[in-house]
Amino acid sequence: MSTARSLLGLQETDQQLAMRRRSYRQIVEELESEGGIPELKSALERARIRELELKLEAARNESEAATLRDRVKQLEERLYSGAITNVRELTAIETEHNTARRELARVDEAIAPSKLAAEEADQVHDRLKTDLAEKEQVWAVRRKELLKERSRIGSEYKKIGAERESATEGISPLDLEVYNALLPRMNGVAVVKVDRGVCLGCRVRLPIGEISRMQNAVGLVNCSSCGRILLTE
Numbered sequence: 001m002s003t004a005r006s007l008l009g010l011q012e013t014d015q016q017l018a019m020r021r022r023s024y025r026q027i028v029e030e031l032e033s034e035g036g037i038p039e040l041k042s043a044l045e046r047a048r049i050r051e052l053e054l055k056l057e058a059a060r061n062e063s064e065a066a067t068l069r070d071r072v073k074q075l076e077e078r079l080y081s082g083a084i085t086n087v088r089e090l091t092a093i094e095t096e097h098n099t100a101r102r103e104l105a106r107v108d109e110a111i112a113p114s115k116l117a118a119e120e121a122d123q124v125h126d127r128l129k130t131d132l133a134e135k136e137q138v139w140a141v142r143r144k145e146l147l148k149e150r151s152r153i154g155s156e157y158k159k160i161g162a163e164r165e166s167a168t169e170g171i172s173p174l175d176l177e178v179y180n181a182l183l184p185r186m187n188g189v190a191v192v193k194v195d196r197g198v199c200l201g202c203r204v205r206l207p208i209g210e211i212s213r214m215q216n217a218v219g220l221v222n223c224s225s226c227g228r229i230l231l232t233e
């Protein structure tokens, strides 16, 4: 068997290995993503805090309104008790009463929207909780599949890697070196066939002289256009 043919066999093995390396990497990446669960967990935590804040705000509005209502009542009692006859004092209480009533109206108006916002935040929080539970279930199944697939690809890789060892037998170290250097540069295709005088790597027609030189050559012949190792029938 010619060295070029041996190298073509080796290249097939290397392509198999590269394919598994890619799959392995994809699986590792997917495992690391954890099915988007970490992101969902932080979204859930944010929603929980948001809900708490809005509930607190709604409660604060209600208690503030209650305090103001008491204050308004007290001031009204004083205003209409008839006990205060001093005009300046009456005016001062009246002013305070007006202020308190305005403030009460403002807070009262804020109660309903703040309650609604808290309710909505509660719903968002609940929805995220449900989403997370569902996602965790799905991920548990997917994760198992991925782990199984990862170990399958890992053992395949080992097996093919061992085959690669034997595939290099009979190839001179120098030729191997040429091939190994070419492979990554040529995107995993370092050895190509020549079909009716055309390099199947770059589709360029080889000069007539090169084909006969190739047929008589003892060592490897590279395409003068793309540099790949050529194989003729």
Ligand SMILES: [Zn+2]
Residues within 6 Å of the ligand: 199, 200, 201, 202, 203, 204, 223, 224, 225, 226, 227, 228
């Ligand atoms: Zn070429």
